[in-house]
Amino acid sequence: MEKQYENCRLCPRRCGVNRIHGEKGFCGETASLRIASAVLHHGEEPPVAGECGSGAIFVSGCNLSCTFCQNFQISQQGLGRGISIDEFTQICLILQEKGAENINIITGTHATPALIHGIVAAKVGGLSLPVLWNSSSYENEDTLALLQDVVDVFLPDIKTLDTEIARGFFNAPDYPEIAVQAVLAMLDMRPSYVCGDGGKVLSGVVVRHLVLPGHLDSTRTVLEWFAENVQGRALLSLMTQYTPIGAHTPTRYINHAEYETLLKWLDELGLDGFYQELSPGREWVPDFSRFNPFPSKLSIPVWSFRDGISGS
Numbered sequence: 001m002e003k004q005y006e007n008c009r010l011c012p013r014r015c016g017v018n019r020i021h022g023e024k025g026f027c028g029e030t031a032s033l034r035i036a037s038a039v040l041h042h043g044e045e046p047p048v049a050g051e052c053g054s055g056a057i058f059v060s061g062c063n064l065s066c067t068f069c070q071n072f073q074i075s076q077q078g079l080g081r082g083i084s085i086d087e088f089t090q091i092c093l094i095l096q097e098k099g100a101e102n103i104n105i106i107t108g109t110h111a112t113p114a115l116i117h118g119i120v121a122a123k124v125g126g127l128s129l130p131v132l133w134n135s136s137s138y139e140n141e142d143t144l145a146l147l148q149d150v151v152d153v154f155l156p157d158i159k160t161l162d163t164e165i166a167r168g169f170f171n172a173p174d175y176p177e178i179a180v181q182a183v184l185a186m187l188d189m190r191p192s193y194v195c196g197d198g199g200k201v202l203s204g205v206v207v208r209h210l211v212l213p214g215h216l217d218s219t220r221t222v223l224e225w226f227a228e229n230v231q232g233r234a235l236l237s238l239m240t241q242y243t244p245i246g247a248h249t250p251t252r253y254i255n256h257a258e259y260e261t262l263l264k265w266l267d268e269l270g271l272d273g274f275y276q277e278l279s280p281g282r283e284w285v286p287d288f289s290r291f292n293p294f295p296s297k298l299s300i301p302v303w304s305f306r307d308g309i310s311g312s
């Protein structure tokens with residue numbers, strides 16, 4: 001399957017580089033699977049985090065390059081290291097042993113073939129947890145189709161449906177049309193939302209949207225699209241954790257007036273799902289140079305690219 005890294009067209013960037021020969025396209029990654037961190041993450045939505053935390057695996061590199069990415073150290077600055085399929089399996093199994101509710105692959109689109117290989121190997125090795133695919137939705141339908149038999153839950157973003165915002169903040173003016181098609185393709189693969197004990201998600205689609213301060217019109221369009229197209233088939237997760245980190249991004253947090261407007265819209269459009277409470281602060285911004293990138297109340301580290309497995 002790694003043949004797909006030759007003349008790479010795995011994502012909508014369609015760079016055409018030969019990653020097996022060490023070339024890099026927009027995502028900045030060769031064919032080597034690189035990971036930055038693996039933690040038990042308590043900061044995800046309740047059905048994802050459960051009681052013991054989601055087994056989050058942070059993949060290095062990204063095909064989108066959002067100007068305000070909180071994970072910029074790994075998505076754009078290259079933090080992380082190459083791992084073998086055996087080591088990937090080991091990470092999954094240790095997360096399972098430590099009580100993870102699921103395996104949550106974060107931003108792995110550009111590494112889809114290697115991750116499928118890794119997930120299959122981990123399942124052969126004893127992994128029995130649901131597998132989540134946590135992505136930007138800037139994904140090709142044919143690449144997504146490869147995940148049909150290995151992923152149980154999709155956690156796609158709909159970042160915006162506004163071409164100019166997509167151009168300015170995500171360097172991808174075609175993001176709106178691609179993201180919509182990607183989410184619909186995920187729903188074709190996982191048409192119903194299934195949960196188990198304690199409401200933990202086992203299968204389905206949870207659509208995330210991060211609200212950008214000063215750009216509520218964009219959020220309104222996304223909420224209307226959700227209400228008209230996928231309400232009842234997918235859950236909505238509205239995120240208000242935006243934290244200003246760069247010069248070319250909104251320079252403030254969501255304010256109370258904006259938050260009240262959002263709550264009113266959710267009510268008006270009859271949308272249920274999850275929404276964060278307003279709590280401006282930097283606790284959501286991880287530092288992947290530390291063994292635990294997040295504050296201890298949000299995550300328990302299990303593996304990091306510098307130190308390997310906790311306690312080993």
Ligand code: SF4
Nearest residue numbers: 008011014015025027
């Ligand atoms: S996965 Fe990377 S190299 Fe391949 S098309 Fe996308 S951005 Fe380009």
